[in-house]
Amino acid sequence: MTVWRDVVGQPAAVAELSAAVADPSSMTHAWLFTGPPGSGRSTAARAFAAALQCPQGGCGECNSCRTVLAGTHADVREVVPEGLSISVAEMRRLVQLAARRPSTGRRQILIIQDADRLGERAANALLKAVEEPAPDTVFLLCAPSDHPEDVPITIRSRCRPVPLRTPSAEAIAEVLATRDGLDPETATWAASVSGGHVGRARWLARDEEARRRRAEALDLPMKIRGIGDAFAHAGKLVAAAKAEATEIAEGRDAAEREELAVAMGAGGVGKGVAAAARSAKAAERELEKRQKSRTTRNQRDALDRAIIDLAGFFRDVLVTRSGAQVPLTNPDRLADIRRAAGEWTPESTLRRLEAVLACREALNANVKPEIAVENMLLSLHRG
Structure with a gap:
């Protein structure tokens, strides 16, 4: 067992990173991991960090490997943006920490997930x-x-x-079956409909609610028969995304507020209480701002999953209509795909696909979700 065990379907990248660990002349101080969603960018970066800290180059068993992979190593810090961007204050603080000498490991390592979310000032820092x-x-x-x-x-x-x-469906299925202990049938199904996204495959295999939400999104193309349907289903889709984001936020937000109150001396008496209370109010406002940004991102992520499912459906319709011998993104929806391929022209299917992708761009540009989704579903109705 090595640190590379969770890097799925990336033999070339693993070989390159392993060579850099083994040969100092192949090493450099800055690396950029790129790949499609679900390809395991952060997983590969974390495994590389563990290998760099490991005296044996990534055995996967020593204390250095285990703590890096668990996210608790003193000399490995990971930026996981929870809001819509990475703040300059956070980046400056982390850069200062990364400039220190290693305390227990061989290197100071800073992992930045979603580095495309760096604001201009954070990027300059x-x-x-x-x-x-x-x-x-x-x-x-x-x-x-x-x-x-x-x-x-x-x-x-x-x-x-x-x-x-993008990892192959076979590689993902093998990971789900052998490492996650899922039955082979479930693992194969989840891998086949995940679009090459390892995390999504794992989520679909384990979470019944995730499977239900996927099914509801893929039902939409054949359900919209009128303008009223488009508005009604748009409302349901946005409401479901908001509910999912709220569910994720509730417990965590309350815990963060309680931790902040304790840290700021809530309930204290004596000298300095008034000044502490003023500082606490400012900290509370900053926390509320971060929590609101995180909830907004979670809502957009939920909508994005539905949009990706819809894009995959229309892609499958085009593939089926053309007779191309390539795997479908949603093989379990073959009946609906064939029906749509028989009813729609390739041109109208392509227009529907373009409407879905335009909705995704609109959401990324901060268009109000209700407006973006309504426009998308009206376009699906018009064809």
């Missing part, structure tokens, strides 16, 4: 550190391959690229 890195500091950036240009060129040009590919 990171750029200074990447331009003049400390001797033992390594930066591992992750960004989706469909938007690598969102990482500033000044940072990209100083990073060694590690391109990842």
Whole structure:
């Protein structure tokens, strides 16, 4: 067992990273992991960090490997943006920490997930550190391959690229069956409908609610028979996304508020209480801002999953209509796909697909979800 066991379907990337660990002359201080959603960018970056800290180059068994993979290693820090962007304050703080000498490990390592979400000022703060890195500091950036240009060129040009590919359904199914202990039939089904996204396959295999939401999204193309249907289903889709985001946020938000209250001395008496209360109010406002941003992102992520499912459906209709011998994205919906292929022309199917992709772009541009989704479903009705 090694640190690479969870890096699914990426033999070329694993070979390149393993060589850098083994040969210092192949090593550099900044790396950019790119790949489609679900390809395992952050998983590969974390495994690389573990291998760099491991005295044996990534055995997967020692304390260094276990703590890095568990996210508890003192010299490996990971930025996971919970809101819509990574703040400059957070980046400055992490860059300062990354410049220190390692305390227990061999290197200081900073992993930045979704580096395409760096704001301009946060990117400038990171750029200074990447331009003049400390001797033992390594930066591992992750960004989706469909938007690598969102990482500033000044940072990209100083990073060694590690391109990842979409894992095959067979590779994902094997992981779900052998490492997650799922029955082979469930593993094969989840892998076949995940679109090459390892995390989504695992989620669909384990979560009945996730399977229900996917089914509801894929029912939409054949359900919309009028303008009223488009508005009604748009409302349901947005409401479901909001409910999912609220469900995710409730417990965590309450725990964070309670932790902040304790940290700021809630209920204290004596000298300095008034000043502490004022500081607590400012901290509460900042926490509320972060929580609101996180909930907004969770809502958009929920809508994005439905949009990706719809895009896959229309792609399958085009594939079936053309007679191309390639795997379907949603093989379990073959009956609906064949029906749609018989009813719609290729041109109208393509227009529907373009409407779905336009909705995704609109949401990324901060268009109100209700308006973007209503426009998409009206376009699906018109064809």
